[in-house]
Amino acid sequence: MFPDRQTRSFLDAAVLSRLAGVPLFARRPMQGNVSGRHASPHRGSSVEFAEYRKYVPGDDLRRLDWRAYGRSDRFYVKEFEADTNLRCCLVVDTSGSMGFGSKGITKIEYARQIAGSLSYLASEQGDAVGLGCVAKGMVQSLPPKRNAAHLRLVFDMLEQAQSKGETQLASVLHEIAETIRQRALVIILSDLFIEPELLSSCFQHLRFRHHDVAVFHLLDPLELEFKFRRPMRFLDMEGGPAIFAEPNDIADRYNKALQIYLDQLKKIVLESAIDYHRVCIDENYEQVLVRFLVGRAHTKGLR
Amino acid sequence: MTFLQQGMLAALPLIALPIIIHLINQRRFQTIQWAAMMFLLAAHRMARGYSRLRQYLILFFRMLAIAGLVIAVSRPLASGWLGLAAGGRADTTIVLLDRSPSTQQRGAGTTDSKLQTGRQQLVRTLQMLGSGRWVLIDSATRQAHELESPEALLNTPSANPASAPADLPMLLQAAHDYVRGNKVGRTEIWICSDLRENDWTPESGRWSTLRDAFLEFPQGVRFHLLAYPQPAPSNNSIRVTEVRRQETSDGAELAISFRIARSTDSDQKIIVPVQFEIEGARSVMNVEFGGSQAEVKDHRIPLERTKERGWGRISIPADANPADDDFYFVFDNPPPRRTIIVAEETASEKPLQLVAGITPDPSLTCQAEVVSLEQLPVVEWDQIALVLWQAPLPTGAAADLLRTFVDRGGQAVFLPSRNPNDDELFGIRWKTWVGGTDLIPIETWRSDEDLLGRTLSGAALPVGQLEIRQYCAMAGEYTPLALLRGGAPLLARVPTKKGGVYFWATTPAPRDSNLATNGVVLYAFVQRALGAGAAVLGKTRQLDAGNPNGENPSTWNAVTEGDQGLSTESVYHRGVYAADDRLLAVNRPLVEDEARILADARVAELFRGLDFARVDDQAGNLSSLIQEIWRAFMATMLLALILEAVLCLPKVVARPVGATA
Numbered sequence: 012m013f014p015d016r017q018t019r020s021f022l023d024a025a026v027l028s029r030l031a032g033v034p035l036f037a038r039r040p041m042q043g044n045v046s047g048r049h050a051s052p053h054r055g056s057s058v059e060f061a062e063y064r065k066y067v068p069g070d071d072l073r074r075l076d077w078r079a080y081g082r083s084d085r086f087y088v089k090e091f092e093a094d095t096n097l098r099c100c101l102v103v104d105t106s107g108s109m110g111f112g113s114k115g116i117t118k119i120e121y122a123r124q125i126a127g128s129l130s131y132l133a134s135e136q137g138d139a140v141g142l143g144c145v146a147k148g149m150v151q152s153l154p155p156k157r158n159a160a161h162l163r164l165v166f167d168m169l170e171q172a173q174s175k176g177e178t179q180l181a182s183v184l185h186e187i188a189e190t191i192r193q194r195a196l197v198i199i200l201s202d203l204f205i206e207p208e209l210l211s212s213c214f215q216h217l218r219f220r221h222h223d224v225a226v227f228h229l230l231d232p233l234e235l236e237f238k239f240r241r242p243m244r245f246l247d248m249e250g251g252p253a254i255f256a257e258p259n260d261i262a263d264r265y266n267k268a269l270q271i272y273l274d275q276l277k278k279i280v281l282e283s284a285i286d287y288h289r290v291c292i293d294e295n296y297e298q299v300l301v302r303f304l305v306g307r308a309h310t311k312g313l314r
Numbered sequence: 315m316t317f318l319q320q321g322m323l324a325a326l327p328l329i330a331l332p333i334i335i336h337l338i339n340q341r342r343f344q345t346i347q348w349a350a351m352m353f354l355l356a357a358h359r360m361a362r363g364y365s366r367l368r369q370y371l372i373l374f375f376r377m378l379a380i381a382g383l384v385i386a387v388s389r390p391l392a393s394g395w396l397g398l399a400a401g402g403r404a405d406t407t408i409v410l411l412d413r414s415p416s417t418q419q420r421g422a423g424t425t426d427s428k429l430q431t432g433r434q435q436l437v438r439t440l441q442m443l444g445s446g447r448w449v450l451i452d453s454a455t456r457q458a459h460e461l462e463s464p465e466a467l468l469n470t471p472s473a474n475p476a477s478a479p480a481d482l483p484m485l486l487q488a489a490h491d492y493v494r495g496n497k498v499g500r501t502e503i504w505i506c507s508d509l510r511e512n513d514w515t516p517e518s519g520r521w522s523t524l525r526d527a528f529l530e531f532p533q534g535v536r537f538h539l540l541a542y543p544q545p546a547p548s549n550n551s552i553r554v555t556e557v558r559r560q561e562t563s564d565g566a567e568l569a570i571s572f573r574i575a576r577s578t579d580s581d582q583k584i585i586v587p588v589q590f591e592i593e594g595a596r597s598v599m600n601v602e603f604g605g606s607q608a609e610v611k612d613h614r615i616p617l618e619r620t621k622e623r624g625w626g627r628i629s630i631p632a633d634a635n636p637a638d639d640d641f642y643f644v645f646d647n648p649p650p651r652r653t654i655i656v657a658e659e660t661a662s663e664k665p666l667q668l669v670a671g672i673t674p675d676p677s678l679t680c681q682a683e684v685v686s687l688e689q690l691p692v693v694e695w696d697q698i699a700l701v702l703w704q705a706p707l708p709t710g711a712a713a714d715l716l717r718t719f720v721d722r723g724g725q726a727v728f729l730p731s732r733n734p735n736d737d738e739l740f741g742i743r744w745k746t747w748v749g750g751t752d753l754i755p756i757e758t759w760r761s762d763e764d765l766l767g768r769t770l771s772g773a774a775l776p777v778g779q780l781e782i783r784q785y786c787a788m789a790g791e792y793t794p795l796a797l798l799r800g801g802a803p804l805l806a807r808v809p810t811k812k813g814g815v816y817f818w819a820t821t822p823a824p825r826d827s828n829l830a831t832n833g834v835v836l837y838a839f840v841q842r843a844l845g846a847g848a849a850v851l852g853k854t855r856q857l858d859a860g861n862p863n864g865e866n867p868s869t870w871n872a873v874t875e876g877d878q879g880l881s882t883e884s885v886y887h888r889g890v891y892a893a894d895d896r897l898l899a900v901n902r903p904l905v906e907d908e909a910r911i912l913a914d915a916r917v918a919e920l921f922r923g924l925d926f927a928r929v930d931d932q933a934g935n936l937s938s939l940i941q942e943i944w945r946a947f948m949a950t951m952l953l954a955l956i957l958e959a960v961l962c963l964p965k966v967v968a969r970p971v972g973a974t975a
Binding site: 108206 | 339340342343344345346347348349350351352353354355356357358360365368369964
């Protein structure tokens with residue numbers, strides 16, 4: 012399972028073995044360079060019949076359907092669907108805010124677990140896996156490749172990723188949308204603490220480039236509930252100004268602001284047809300991945 | 315506002331407790347690294363003003379609740395006595411009670427007088443405030459009476475109405491003497507008065523002395539003035555100005571002159587039924603008048619010829635102030651006005667004999683007799699009203715006779731001898747004659763009072779027309795009644811126990827002055843002195859309440875009594891009294907009919923520099939001056955707590971934010 016037998020803290024072999032039973036599917040046709048599990052926009056040599064096509068000179072005579080010629084006295088070529096692999100681009104937010112965690116695990120650790128597991132699963136089924144760590148810009152990146160040695164590099168990069176700096180997720184997503192070749196699976200792991208309007212344009216851009224976009228929105232339970240007893244001084248993890256607040260006074264307005272944000276995000280997600288998963292990081296990541304993989308299995312094969 | 319438990323006010327700084335707790339709480343903050351700052355920033359921007367206001371309101375209501383509790387347990391008193399804030403329980407409380415006739419004025423729509431209301435208010439107030447000891451000094455006797463409790467103010471005869479005027483400076487002096495003599499601790503002086511100018515005499519120089527004297531007390535003296543300055547809306551008063559018994563062809567009659575005054579100066583005519591009571595026999599006369607006053611001259615009431623001496627009462631229907639609705643008088647055959655003249659010069663003797671011997675009224679008898687020094691011991695001094703002395707000042711037995719005469723109330727007038735010596739009488743000694751060539755003009759004279767005062771019609775005596783050619787300077791202590799240019803006295807008065815003796819600096823002799831040829835001044839002067847001297851000779855006397863004028867009130871027996879009082883206090887109560895074979899009528903003094911009220915600023919000026927508080931009350935006021943109001947503060951505290959609780963209520967969360975979409 013691990014090429015170099017090196018133990019990774021964010022990978023659990025038992026979890027991976029259980030998840031191996033549910034393949035990772037793309038919701039859209041992918042353009043791979045080798046045969047794989049995913050639907051391709053082109054015709055290929057799979058066992059799945061696609062259509063009959065009139066013979067034109069130059070076609071391989073071996074592909075003529077002689078039975079059809081016998082019935083109709085016309086030359087037809089029988090075509091089959093092509094199965095290909097995919098390029099899975101993992102985008103992990105490594106900004107300062109991802110270092111927050113109130114339940115013994117930080118968001119970036121949680122992101123490592125999910126990203127590590129998904130990259131392993133994708134690699135196991137022959138898909139190319141790439142990784143981008145995003146903070147103020149693209150901090151580190153690996154292009155999608157499908158060999159085992161590359162997977163080790165991905166794990167190394169995940170292990171070394173530190174939460175630091177501001178978030179400039181929107182600009183990086185635009186950049187990714189342009190730089191990755193068309194029809195890739197883009198999986199974003201972030202707390203998405205940016206304005207929903209900026210995210211909307213990013214998602215639209217990725218969709219325009221025919222990418223299949225999945226988002227794991229990582230939130231801490233304390234961020235959702237905002238329960239404090241004493242006056243608090245909140246230090247911005249991304250270097251912004253500190254805020255002194257009486258939680259009892261501000262809680263209702265905080266919840267209101269959060270609710271407005273989530274409502275806007277939901278609307279954007281629906282408009283952009285994003286595979287969106289809001290994840291509370293006290294939840295078992297295995298359950299989250301199962302839900303993710305099963306959900307995608309239901310929508311696979313759309314061509 | 316004052317507090318019965320003033321020590322509890324020491325807890326007032328606890329009001330700051332909510333702020334201190336708030337500040338401590340803020341200092342106990344926790345620091346946390348926080349990711350979702352965008353929501354915090356958005357929450358901060360949202361409704362920031364209301365949140366801060368709510369926070370301040372919560373703090374304010376918490377402070378209000380503590381303040382309400384502290385003030386409630388301090389037992390606050392509501393009153394107009396704002397100056398009581400620094401009060402507390404006094405060691406001694408002295409009540410200066412003005413019981414003059416004007417304080418018997420009733421309030422509108424009530425039968426309670428100012429005095430009665432003031433006493434009740436004082437009782438209620440002093441009971442509530444408490445004190446180590448209570449002392450009453452009333453305006454009539456000016457004696458300090460220690461009271462067992464404030465309630466005694468309602469029962470003690472010393473607080474009952476009197477006809478004697480008040481003298482506030484003297485009352486304060488009595489209070490000062492009590493404080494000094496008894497070495498009391500912190501003292502509260504409560505003055506209950508109707509602020510009449512005649513009672514307060516604000517122009518008196520005694521006020522500044524008193525202020526300084528009270529400021530010297532180290533223990534602190536606090537003054538509270540319970541004032542009833544409201545004038546009566548419609549009050550009539552009556553006063554007898556003259557009573558004369560005269561013989562007629564049918565027998566005798568009483569000629570009574572009286573004056574009715576009303577407090578409002580209105581042209582509307584009113585009819586006042588005046589009732590006369592002569593030793594029980596009553597008659598009524600209606601007097602119709604407009605304006606502020608009416609004067610009736612010589613209203614005649616027939617008398618039995620044999621009735622030579624008696625008493626009477628004149629009254630009008632009861633109105634706002636019953637104390638000035640009646641007036642007592644006594645009558646008698648006027649005694650002959652006898653004068654003895656001791657003169658060394660005929661030029662002086664004759665004019666003096668003339669002016670003393672000519673009667674101004676046919677019903678009076680005036681006799682002037684010239685005697686020599688040797689005849690003095692045989693003179694019937696108890697029948698003499700006036701002595702005119704133009705000779706060297708007597709010494710020895712003659713001087714003793716004159717002193718006895720003056721002490722009895724007789725009048726004595728001295729004129730300078732032609733050859734003055736060093737002899738001295740009543741502290742005065744003649745010096746030398748001055749002038750002789752030119753006329754010496756008269757610079758000033760006292761026309762407002764004493765023997766050179768204006769006439770009843772208001773006209774001044776023509777003193778300025780006197781021509782003084784020479785005068786004899788005098789040495790000693792005297793009060794000048796008329797001054798010549800250069801400051802030398804023309805007429806001086808030396809006070810004695812019962813009035814005074816007069817010294818002219820010149821004589822009626824033509825070489826000295828034209829007193830004789832002018833006549834008017836000398837005649838008026840001598841007749842006035844003669845009248846005053848004769849007043850003590852008659853068997854009847856009109857006295858002002860509070861001023862026995864030489865009589866001994868302890869021997870008086872009430873013939874009829876106007877207001878209730880102890881027999882030992884007869885001199886302070888109007889009525890008719892018998893002393894041996896003489897009849898005395900005691901009435902309120904003339905100044906009591908003046909209704910001028912002391913201005914507020916003037917009152918404040920009188921107490922300038924002293925710890926002074928004043929409240930104005932009204933006669934018949936039933937509500938207490940002070941009352942405990944801790945309930946109001948307790949209610950305030952509860953209200954503040956409820957409001958604080960309402961503001962602290964957490965808002966209902968509309969919809970919990972789910973963990974997943």
